[in-house]
Amino acid sequence: MKELHKQFDAARAEYQAVEYPGNLANDLFPSHRNIRRFILAGCFSAMAAAIALLFMLHRPVVTPTKSVAIQPHLTATTVPTDQNLLEFPQNIQLVPEYQVISIPSMPAFPSWSAGDETKSSTTQEAT
């Protein structure tokens, strides 16, 4: 009986020393980490967006030239009336007057024979 008690005491001590390896809540709810990551990512993107917005707001703004508003009552309006039109002149001669056109004669070209004489004299000089 004593032996069994000893064995039980030793076994109980060994039994009580055993622990679950890890964290059960983390094993069951891994989304905890995902949520944390999601929040971190959200914070970073929000910061990036805020910085981008600051840059956008503080950059040199080019102001456009003041545009002149066109007032509708100053616009020119043309009213086609007969008074504004110029009268068509009556004494314009539509057909040109007759003129005699004389074409001068064509200039004369040198004849072939005259050319041969020149050529022969040149050849002689070369020889």
Next chain:
Amino acid sequence: MDDQTIQAARLGNRLARTGLLLELQDPWYRLCLSLLRDPDLARDAVQETALRFLRNLPEFSGQSQIKTWSFGIAINVVREIRRQRRFDPDVDLIEAETTSAGPIASAVETEQRSVLHAVLADLPQRQREAIVLRFFEELSVEQTAAAMQCAEGTVKATVHQALRELRRRLKQLT
């Protein structure tokens, strides 16, 4: 584990539930490991126990201790796993128990550890459950009966048979 935490956990408070799991993970693991004798299986059993525990927590009436009540869930999970493994032709749980190099299975090999665990491994499942709950978890007969979902008389008889068997086997070893 105070009543406020349990009540908050019942109502779905995540922090309270995490606290309960943190409190119960070691007792569940000890129980599952001593009954299954395989660290991986025990871990799976603990996770399944935790899921069922959280699912059934709103139905917890508070008549018994939450630890005792949760042991009932853990024992059911262990029984289911053993049943599945026994019918699985690829896995021989009995062989795994005797050859496993887990912290409890190596009790015989390393003389520093208790030989009782090795002897316990050969006991029938019900007797082992009763011994672990009564003497290792130090539950009362009533609590053991609640966890094992049987009558108190059954617990007494099972423990008696288990002790007689343990004595006989220890005598053989010495």
